[in-house]
Amino acid sequence: MRAFVSFSVLALIVVGLALSLSHIPFGNSTANTDRMHVAKYYLNNGVKDTGAPNLVTAVVLDYRALDTLGEVTVLFIASLGLGIFLSWPKKEGSEDDDKRGLPPASLIVRRGSQFLFPLILLFGGYIFLHGHLTPGGGFQGGSVIASAFLLMFLGNTGYRLRQKTLAVTESLAGITFVIIGLIGLGVGGYFLNNFLPKGSVFALFSAGVIPILYAAIGLKVGAELAGIVANMFGSGSEG
Amino acid sequence: MTIGNPMMYVGAVGLIMIGLFTVLSKRNLIKIIVGLTLLDTGVNVLLIAIGYIHNRTAPIVTRTYTDPTKMVDPIPQALVLTAIVIGLGVTALALALAIRVYGHYKTLDTRKIRGLKW
Numbered sequence: 001m002r003a004f005v006s007f008s009v010l011a012l013i014v015v016g017l018a019l020s021l022s023h024i025p026f027g028n029s030t031a032n033t034d035r036m037h038v039a040k041y042y043l044n045n046g047v048k049d050t051g052a053p054n055l056v057t058a059v060v061l062d063y064r065a066l067d068t069l070g071e072v073t074v075l076f077i078a079s080l081g082l083g084i085f086l087s088w089p090k091k092e093g094s095e096d097d098d099k100r101g102l103p104p105a106s107l108i109v110r111r112g113s114q115f116l117f118p119l120i121l122l123f124g125g126y127i128f129l130h131g132h133l134t135p136g137g138g139f140q141g142g143s144v145i146a147s148a149f150l151l152m153f154l155g156n157t158g159y160r161l162r163q164k165t166l167a168v169t170e171s172l173a174g175i176t177f178v179i180i181g182l183i184g185l186g187v188g189g190y191f192l193n194n195f196l197p198k199g200s201v202f203a204l205f206s207a208g209v210i211p212i213l214y215a216a217i218g219l220k221v222g223a224e225l226a227g228i229v230a231n232m233f234g235s236g237s238e239g
Numbered sequence: 240m241t242i243g244n245p246m247m248y249v250g251a252v253g254l255i256m257i258g259l260f261t262v263l264s265k266r267n268l269i270k271i272i273v274g275l276t277l278l279d280t281g282v283n284v285l286l287i288a289i290g291y292i293h294n295r296t297a298p299i300v301t302r303t304y305t306d307p308t309k310m311v312d313p314i315p316q317a318l319v320l321t322a323i324v325i326g327l328g329v330t331a332l333a334l335a336l337a338i339r340v341y342g343h344y345k346t347l348d349t350r351k352i353r354g355l356k357w
Binding site: 006014036040043044053056064071077135 | 245256259263289297299321328338
């Protein structure tokens with residue numbers, strides 16, 4: 001019964017999707033180009049308007065920066081909810097997270113992860129600082145940074161993160177984002193206005209506020225995801 | 240009604256369907272969450288595939304590559320960037336909920352969890 005209902009629902013959805021997608025030929029240049037009204041403007045004027053050669057970044061952090069603020073907020077709420085769920089008071093002496101009887105990892109794994117940790121952090125920083133020039137950006141760089149912390153958790157038994165440091169980083173990055181938006185509101189008349197000079201295209205310090213915003217997003221996402229990893233490992237210390 | 244080369248669409252819709260079927264028919268919470276991730280990935284692939292145009296590349300201007308008529312639509316890519324991050328947050332939150340459910344009921348089977356009968 002259950003499988004039958006599932007299959008009928010799926011069949012309905014497949015038919016609906018097939019009917020709608022048959023009007024959108026895959027990769028058809030003429031039909032799809034005619035539909036790109038907004039995108040045409042972005043492609044033609046994006047570099048001039050925002051100073052960011054990566055037009056996806058131009059959309060995410062200039063034309064649609066307010067949506068990005070909402071997205072960061074969603075991720076923040078998810079990480080907050082996860083922290084709340086996982087830090088509910090446990091039953092007395094039910095499970096002590098530190099003493100799960102895991103043997104320490106071998107010397108090679110420990111030293112290897114400690115050696116790679118700063119390099120991965122550096123790579124994450126590179127990705128989010130060059131978000132306006134090359135593929136990548138704050139979210140991707142933040143994920144790379146969090147993966148460095150995941151490596152440390154996996155390679156070092158009993159590795160701990162100071163939740164306070166994470167919280168401070170995250171809050172400062174979020175406040176930076178909002179303050180830059182408010183300055184834009186004061187200077188240019190609308191929230192998240194790109195008020196700094198655009199500089200020369202393809203330079204690292206160009207595109208106005210976009211590198212600052214992406215650095216803030218990178219740190220915020222990195223701190224949030226690292227906090228999620230720490231909570232999942234159950235070893236985030238309170239102090 | 241012309242259907243060009245629909246393989247990308249078939250793959251994306253296939254992922255969506257596998258995910259949806261998992262969510263609808265499986266009874267283990269972890270499997271349901273895996274289904275949700277598959278669904279999420281399928282939707283992302285579908286959006287990117289809709290934005291693709293033949294003989295065009297990523298919307299990134301370089302010193303030698305400045306022709307805007309040779310770039311695909313940047314808006315679906317920006318949307319999917321958002322969707323990936325939110326999917327990650329949803330997955331993490333769902334896993335946290337599953338951990339709490341397991342701690343409370345000592346099972347991940349939705350049939351044995353009171354109040355979650357289908």
